[in-house]
Amino acid sequence: MRILLVDDHAIVRTGLRKLLAMVSNAEILEAKTGRESLAIAKAQPLDMIILDLNLPELGGLELLSRLRQFGPAPILVLSMHSEPIYVTRALEAGAQGYMSKNASPDELLTAIRQVSGGGRYIEQEIAQALILQSAVPAASLAQLAPRDLEILRHLAAGRSLSEIAEALGLGYKTIANNCSLIKTKLGVTKTADLLRLALEAGVS
Template sequence: MAIRVALVDDQALVRSGFAMVLSVEEDVEVIGQAADGAAAVDLVRSVPTDVVLMDVQMPGTDGIEATRQIVAEDLARVIILTTFDREDYLFAALEAGASGFLLKNADPDELVAAIRAVSGGHALLAPEMTVKVISRLVSGSAARIESTPAPGMDRTTRTVNEPFEPLTPRELDVLVLVAEGMSNAEIAGELFVGESTVKTHVSHVLAKIGARDRVQAVVYAHRAGLVARPTA
């Protein structure tokens, strides 16, 4: 089955451009377009959707609130479209449940790869943008999280809930490397194991910490203090 994609942006030209790029992909189908967040929520409620490409700044209901509603109702996964001119919007979108970010000037191949990755339950964790964003997100939001022990850590800092099951030392290693923005292939090389083994570890980690995808795992790891936050 084709990946069903909804395009949400207040600029018709942007939506048309993305639709044109996706129209040549056999495994991607644009099921509809919306010019604001409220229309986007209505669209994915009425038409089965796998992935939403969501702008942030729109009149009326913005992309953050639309993302929150879509994720809360488990209607689709959301990729935030951004120019990074308002990072505070991006942080809020992550907390709302977005599965990742894509620059509006991304190459067509990047757009398609992002849609396929998110549809498959993965996330957009490009080290050059997402890790920095998430680090700043959790730095500002940690104080709002209930203080409980971090998983597998002998530390006095308590910022996140314990996992449903204890993480093994290897799973903890994998979580840290995921939080540093590494792909499965890169983690396999770092730990000298097969990529299929890494996939298994990642799946176990997500299940144990109750994360929907790698984005949530990265947020969890940063909140737990497992990864040093950048100073810049």
């Protein structure tokens, strides 16, 4: 097997590599940015991708959709975000599994085996949250594009438009225009209302 690990934290990639070495002799490739992962996926066939959502340059949800264009390799999301809106959007974008970074190594290995074998796996606690979540806030955000959701996440974290522009590698005017479009899509006029919807849906 050839597995690609996509995470901007070296310590996470190292931990995953050691964990995989315990159960498999797979060839492990690593990428710390979305653009690096796209270059690797384009250059060679992969058997599985383990993907973080919180990446520099290119958000994980947008990246997930692009990676699907390069082949059928199943994608397991491993993220610090366990909120239902992220899980739902990742699965809609083509992920076969979703795990939080708080999951136990044993459950992560179970997910890797199941997803690499063509199945699906969602961490048990996350699956329960999906069942219990209120559909109203999630429905409000369902119409947003991956980049919209990425900007909303930065806003909910208290970042200014300038800081968001720098984090995403975009111009200030582009971010400002996107924020205006997000407000229009969600039917609000104030940033405070925008943040309220984000928090209600668990975007953070």
